[in-house]
Amino acid sequence: MPEEKKQPSRAELLAHIRETYLFENLDEDVLQDLSKDLTWVSLEPGENLFHQGDHSDSTYLVIDGHLKVAINLDDGSEMFVGENKPGQLVGEMGVFTGQNRTASIYADTDGSAGLVKIPESGFSRIATSNPQALAQVGETIRQRLFRNQLAEMLPNLFGELDEETLND
Numbered sequence: 001m002p003e004e005k006k007q008p009s010r011a012e013l014l015a016h017i018r019e020t021y022l023f024e025n026l027d028e029d030v031l032q033d034l035s036k037d038l039t040w041v042s043l044e045p046g047e048n049l050f051h052q053g054d055h056s057d058s059t060y061l062v063i064d065g066h067l068k069v070a071i072n073l074d075d076g077s078e079m080f081v082g083e084n085k086p087g088q089l090v091g092e093m094g095v096f097t098g099q100n101r102t103a104s105i106y107a108d109t110d111g112s113a114g115l116v117k118i119p120e121s122g123f124s125r126i127a128t129s130n131p132q133a134l135a136q137v138g139e140t141i142r143q144r145l146f147r148n149q150l151a152e153m154l155p156n157l158f159g160e161l162d163e164e165t166l167n168d
Contacts (some may be wrong), residue, residue, distance in 0.1 A: 013038040013116050016063055020087060030129055037122040041115045043067075044108035049090070049115070054101045056094025058119050062086050066111030070104045071151055078104065081151040093145070095120050102145070 008016075014035040017023045023031065041051060041060065049060065052072050062084050070078040081103070084090050094101050107113040 007040045007042070007114075010035050013040065016116050017061055017118065020061060020089065026130055028143050030125070034118070034122045034125065039117045041117050042115040043115070045106050045107055045111055046109040049105040049107070050101050052104045056091060056097075056099065056101055056120070058117050059092040059095050060090040060115040060117055062090060063114045063116060064087050064112050066108040067113055068106045068108055070106065071102070073105070073152065073155075079151055079155070081147060083108070090115070091108050095124075153159065 006052075014031060016037070017034070018031060026034075041049070043065070049067065052070075065084055065086070067084040067090060068080050069082040069084065070080045073079055084105070090105055091101065093099075
């Protein structure tokens, strides 16, 4: 796991998460409480954030750079199935469901990435205090699980597929 670096201030981290669909409608008191748990994570190009199968202990908000999403195939290789861009959450599936990570996440090899780390305890507080956010996260999880399942099945049916086809 990459080293956490305290670069932006707590107020700056809070400003970033306040702009996301999951947190934009939360009361200021709830956000201030959550801000105590936020940390900054920097990834070098190609660096791994977490591996498929790891314990889901945090959700991350992409601030800078792009992340690549990969799943393990039966033959032991990895297939890249998507990417996460600034403003998107990463790792909420496992935190939300209590399951291990369903994919591996890497910083794009073309550049570094900066993320806000939201620990499981903070995410759980937010999800239980905001039913709308819970419904939105549930839909995001459903879409990502479906994408990952298709990415595992389609190569067996149609041969190797490129990332652009999987994202369409």
